[in-house]
Amino acid sequence: xxxxxxxxxxxxxxxxxxxxxxxxxxxxxxxxxxxxxxxxxxxxxxxxxxxxxxxxxxxxxxxxxxxxxxxxxxxxxxxxxxxxxxxxxxxxxxxxxxxxxxxxxxxxxxxxxxxxxxxxxxxxxxxxxxxxxxxxxxxxxxxxxxxxxxxxxxxxxxxxxxxxxxxxxxxxxxxxxxxxxxxxxxxxxxxxxxxxxxxxxxxxxxxxxxxxxxxxxxxxxxxxxxxxxxxxxxxxxxxxxxxxxxxxxxxxxxxxxxxxxxxxxxxxxxxxxxxxxxxxxxxxxxxxxxxxxxxxxxxxxxxxxxxxxxxxxxxxxxxxxxxxxxxxxxxxxxxxxxxxxxxxxxxxxxxxxxxxxxxxxxxxxxxxxxxxxxxxxxxxxxxxxxxxxxxxxxxxxxxxxxxxxxxxxxxxxxxxxxxxxxxxxxxxxxxxxxxxxxxxxxxxxxxxxxxxxxxxxxxxxxxxxxxxxxxxxxxxxxxxxxxxxxxxxxxxxxxxxxxxxxxxxxxxxxxxxxxxxxxxxxxxxxxxxxxxxxxxxxxxxxxxxxxx
Ligand SMILES: *[C@@H]1O[C@H](CO)[C@@H](O)[C@H](O)[C@H]1NC(C)=O
Ligand SMILES: *[C@@H]1O[C@H](CO)[C@@H](O)[C@H](O)[C@H]1NC(C)=O
Ligand SMILES: *[C@@H]1O[C@H](CO)[C@@H](O)[C@H](O)[C@H]1NC(C)=O
Numbered sequence: 001x002x003x004x005x006x007x008x009x010x011x012x013x014x015x016x017x018x019x020x021x022x023x024x025x026x027x028x029x030x031x032x033x034x035x036x037x038x039x040x041x042x043x044x045x046x047x048x049x050x051x052x053x054x055x056x057x058x059x060x061x062x063x064x065x066x067x068x069x070x071x072x073x074x075x076x077x078x079x080x081x082x083x084x085x086x087x088x089x090x091x092x093x094x095x096x097x098x099x100x101x102x103x104x105x106x107x108x109x110x111x112x113x114x115x116x117x118x119x120x121x122x123x124x125x126x127x128x129x130x131x132x133x134x135x136x137x138x139x140x141x142x143x144x145x146x147x148x149x150x151x152x153x154x155x156x157x158x159x160x161x162x163x164x165x166x167x168x169x170x171x172x173x174x175x176x177x178x179x180x181x182x183x184x185x186x187x188x189x190x191x192x193x194x195x196x197x198x199x200x201x202x203x204x205x206x207x208x209x210x211x212x213x214x215x216x217x218x219x220x221x222x223x224x225x226x227x228x229x230x231x232x233x234x235x236x237x238x239x240x241x242x243x244x245x246x247x248x249x250x251x252x253x254x255x256x257x258x259x260x261x262x263x264x265x266x267x268x269x270x271x272x273x274x275x276x277x278x279x280x281x282x283x284x285x286x287x288x289x290x291x292x293x294x295x296x297x298x299x300x301x302x303x304x305x306x307x308x309x310x311x312x313x314x315x316x317x318x319x320x321x322x323x324x325x326x327x328x329x330x331x332x333x334x335x336x337x338x339x340x341x342x343x344x345x346x347x348x349x350x351x352x353x354x355x356x357x358x359x360x361x362x363x364x365x366x367x368x369x370x371x372x373x374x375x376x377x378x379x380x381x382x383x384x385x386x387x388x389x390x391x392x393x394x395x396x397x398x399x400x401x402x403x404x405x406x407x408x409x410x411x412x413x414x415x416x417x418x419x420x421x422x423x424x425x426x427x428x429x430x431x432x433x434x435x436x437x438x439x440x441x442x443x444x445x446x447x448x449x450x451x452x453x454x455x456x457x458x459x460x461x462x463x464x465x466x467x468x469x470x471x472x473x474x475x476x477x478x479x480x481x482x483x484x485x486x487x488x489x490x491x492x493x494x495x496x497x498x499x500x501x502x503x504x505x506x507x508x509x510x511x512x513x514x515x516x517x518x519x520x521x522x523x524x525x526x527x528x529x530x531x532x533x534x535x536x537x538x539x540x541x542x543x544x545x546x547x548x
Pocket of ligand 3 (some may be wrong): 315
């Protein structure tokens with residue numbers, strides 16, 4: 001870090017910047033290092049009742065089984081896969097399981113966890129949706145524990161919670177207390193945005209983050225898959241898009257098999273995959289493989305050789321979009337696709353004489369937002385015909401484009417007051433909305449920035465109860481300018497965990513001290529599970545990260 005950058009960083013952290021000398025600042029917040037009464041639970045369940053009765057768990061005899069009454073039996077691959085995963089997490093994946101030691105007389109042992117899907121349709125072979133029921137009830141009693149959930153989605157969350165209740169005693173053997181948990185999410189849409197265009201993210205990195213999302217009860221992977229710098233999505237209809245537009249046509253692409261694997265890996269963890277194909281701006285990489293898609297920019301009266309946003313005035317654009325989104329709608333099973341629509345730069349459109357003539361003909365005057373709306377309107381009609389719903393960034397709403405009533409408006413701009421106003425406006429117009437503004441995790445500062453992420457609340461704006469209900473959740477965004485496979489995971493975790501609790505737990509769960517203590521333990525648990533989640537502050541973990 002250069003001296004001036006350091007000075008800037010200090011300024012941004014509201015520290016004084018005298019003499020360009022780095023002053024080590026002690027953390028202003030003194031945390032009490034007492035354990036939370038909720039142990040390491042994260043995100044905090046809606047209702048928990050602990051008792052002082054502790055039970056042993058033995059890796060030799062403990063089993064996770066289907067309850068006899070369950071509507072999802074041994075044929076439910078999703079559950080069987082989850083049982084194995086959580087068994088490994090609980091018993092540390094140890095090669096050899098030693099019999100329980102350090103047994104005090106009178107200690108009873110928990111023999112099994114029975115998983116009981118109560119609804120007639122378990123959803124075992126379905127994809128999760130925004131309407132999926134994610135609730136569960138967990139009862140840990142003497143000798144058996146029962147996990148009841150209407151659908152497999154709640155069972156997945158319940159298994160995670162069960163694994164979080166297990167702790168090691170002073171002899172290193174596993175214990176769990178007699179406990180009841182009754183839980184459901186506050187918001188239905190709890191997402192993470194990863195950007196695979198500014199840097200290519202290897203498959204392994206994406207999968208590791210889906211795994212970590214499940215540990216935090218996130219349920220949407222917003223895949224910002226393409227953008228200006230590169231086009232790594234391998235399209236079967238238009239293979240030249242990635243051949244010409246990816247950083248490398250073979251090593252830096254997501255093949256149809258890769259995409260399928262990501263979607264299935266996510267499904268098995270109750271996570272939806274919503275791809276974003278952002279247009280008409282942010283499309284430079286599209287132009288390399290699809291000539292005539294982008295607007296030629298002019299320098300005076302001749303083309304300058306550079307290109308701007310998607311060309312909205314030629315029919316070929318819409319023919320292309322129709323074919324492209326037909327493919328997308330069949331590749332990605334989710335009911336929603338994100339269509340972007342943010343940050344359209346009008347300079348190139350302004351320079352182009354054909355566009356100028358079209359503006360005149362349409363009576364748009366000099367208002368280029370009207371041209372943008374003209375494009376988006378046609379795009380939305382095209383995507384609407386594929387039977388997908390769409391999400392869009394807030395600019396599309398701000399520019400007054402006519403939207404289907406089920407459109408989700410994604411708020412990302414401004415300061416606190418501005419995003420709160422935007423949330424109020426979007427919901428008073430009757431649209432569902434998602435918040436991301438306070439959760440741009442690509443912005444990093446010195447200190448515990450998770451606290452500001454934790455304090456933001458998507459329903460914190462002026463509006464009626466009916467408006468508040470239109471808020472379906474939020475997404476933490478990790479844009480990729482300075483992020484690739486080397487630093488993505490520690491940058492995202494546990495900072496995104498703060499967002500996870502805000503979106504899952506009750507709105508009154510706001511005690512930052514309690515959160516610090518639980519999150520520290522949750523962070524160490526992620527580390528123990530092999531995830532290089534960065535520390536919150538000075539501390540240690542019983543099992544430190546040992547590299548890969
Ligand atoms: C679990 O039980 C032990 C042993 O009785 C007790 O010391 C501990 O406080 C209990 N934990 C919780 C979270 O209630
Ligand atoms: C989920 O199912 C439970 C139990 O049947 C029910 O009480 C709850 O209202 C459902 N939640 C949603 C979001 O449908
Ligand atoms: C573009 O399509 C419209 C509507 O289908 C049609 O009226 C128009 O003639 C077409 N323009 C060109 C240049 O083909």
